[in-house]
Amino acid sequence: MTFFKVRELSKKYGFNYAIKDISFELEQGEFFTLIGPSGAGKTTLLRLIDLLEPPTTGEIEYNGWSLNSLTKKQKVTARREMGFVFQNPICFNVTVKANVEYGLTLRGLSQDEIDEKVNRAINMVGLHGFEERKASTLSGGEIQRVALARTLATEPNLLLLDEATANLDPSNVALIENAIQKINRERGVTVIMATHNFFQAKRLGDSVGFMLDGEMIEIGTADQIFNNPSDNRTEAFISGEMIY
């Protein structure tokens, strides 16, 4: 059975489509990377999937479960299956540790379980020793890693990443990429990752989707998209010739 499915999903803001008629399917454990120029609709697509906004039309199906027209309570349950690291993450005005605990506290776990999961997540993103720091004193890259740890601590089955390494230096990019890859391979977490970094999209993605002006132009294996694209707009974009 297909693990995750999006069918003819569209979102309109005023008269403009932010995304239009997007359809794709993912197997459990698949790593899907999304590329496309700024304004293509990557963030919008991820926001609709995480049920932060309702689609204008179209359907989302998670593990055989339609995510359309859910009750408030069901939406919370569905969101707790997923994790979303935003393009511009925001920390609560508390310590790093309290930030990472947040999602677990919401789920009502025992303090022992919380401590264990928080420790693991903080170590995964290389923030050991930052536990008691106030979030307001963190650098941009540190905030991004706290946000990632906060999401990973909740152990989502579908991980949505929006430019999750954009603010990081190369060694931290490698650390985070490894951490995400490990979760994907060892725990079978399905990942959808929007990125502006072609190398990252290629390195991590089992499959890659190219978006342009709200539409999904082409989906294929990483090899196919980067070495042998079938649409000339894809080719123009990855060769850097597309002017936008």
Place this chain on the structure above:
Amino acid sequence: MMVFFEALVEALYLIFSLDSEVWGIMLLSLRVSGTATFLAACCGIPLGMFLGLRVYVGKRIINNLVNTFMGLPPVVIGLFVFLAISRSGPMGFLGLLYTPTAMIIAQWILATPIVTGITMAAVRSVHGKYRDTAISLGASEWQLWVTILKEARISILAGICVAFGQAISEVGAIMIVGGNIRFSTRAMTTAIVLQTRMGLFGMAIALGLILIVLAFLVNLIFTMLQEGGEIVR
């Protein structure tokens, strides 16, 4: 100049000799304004959260209304409360006129819009900032409200301090509904008005100084809360 110095000396003497009338007046002021502010917080925080987070239509009108109520002149509040509780008024049978309870009601009406308005603005801005983060991490609706309340707590506390400051320094409302009766409804501000008019500057200055110190303390407590809020998670 001599008059002023004599009055100042007398004022300090009244304060440090713990003059029973001065301290009685101060305690009444604190009791009335403190109770009124407490009740205002009990109503204003939920009301402000509701208006800020739950009302989607007519935001503009609500803003205007709340702002108008925030700026109601105390004398006008005093007038309406007086009309409501005077013997021939709709609530006259309660016999509240010229009692501390009447003063509490008037100041509660003064303070509630202040707490409501500041809470409303604070929760709206916090909601805008944290809504997506909280719910994507799995917050249910009421967990989101708790999170918002926590993140907005410093601003809300500031609102409570402002409301208390307004209440304790207000004259018009309690003058009308309390009647400034000695040993019963005479508060600091109304006492200062009366004593100044009678030329009893010593006691007026003593009460004025106490009022200033109280204002300073409220500010100090607020600043400490603010810093504590930053340090404590």
